[in-house]
Amino acid sequence: MMSQVGAGGRVAKTLYTFSACHPLLNMANKGEGMTLALGESRAVSPWRIIQTEVLANGAVMDTLKSLSAFAIIPAVDYGQVAPEHRPAVGEAIERVLNSAFRETPTSVVDHCRAALTILLSRWLVQSGHERDTVFGVDLGDLAKKVEKLELYCVAKSAQIVALLHNRGKPNVQHAKGARPPETGDDELALQAIGLVLREFGWAA
Known part of the structure; x- marks a missing residue:
């Protein structure tokens, strides 16, 4: 053993x-x-x-x-994702899967934050938002836009990951006395991605 x-x-x-x-x-x-x-x-x-x-x-x-991200994050049903968004979504999910349980919790949370930013922004565009209003927008602001559409679980999950991401910054740890992401926090971030995919109807 x-x-x-x-x-x-x-x-x-x-x-x-x-x-x-x-x-x-x-x-x-x-x-x-x-x-x-x-x-x-x-x-x-x-x-x-x-x-x-x-x-x-x-x-x-x-x-x-x-301890495998494949047991947490469902496969993506790319038939539900607009063709122009599939490369970005696929690359973001792949980076998360490659980092899960291999890199530090802070690194995994960072990958999850980046992936959620891609997922929320692309979903908002498919839902009728203009690209300029969501592309390049911070995850916290994207969560607010999604919350207005009454996808509360998606919004709150994204906000939690955004907060965990901030805790990974040394200046935030020093200024607020916040602990950095630890083992378990990264798994929570992975769970957030799985929830978002299911809520969007993008899970296979």
Whole structure:
């Protein structure tokens, strides 16, 4: 078994060590919440330990949850996206998928913010807004436009990701005493993209 160790819940540098299952019983929360890496150096997939239990024969069984953006972000139904918007939407989603659970939480949040900016602006154009009124507009302002159309879940999700993005800025952390995005915050940003795709009817 390979376990991924990160100081303080933040993985700045990945360290892979072998550990038998039984020592998990002596760890905090029996290892639950830790990240488990399956595979080898050439191909590794991350999993979260969500339950550890001892079977009748004395063996230790772990229940795992895949840490993959593919389990969070649905495939895009590009038939619902205007042809001129498909390249931008596809590239934005691809960058998010490539960063998820591989880069730092701050980086993942940044990619999610950029993707949501693309999604909201392109959807607004398809809904009748002029390009000049939405292209190049900040995510927070796009969220306000969407909120006026009563897509409240989309608007609030976008606003949360925009706030998390600001927390990744050192000057904001210093001025407001805000903590930077941490593990879990990035997953929330990924969930926001999945919700937006479903709300727009762009999920396959």
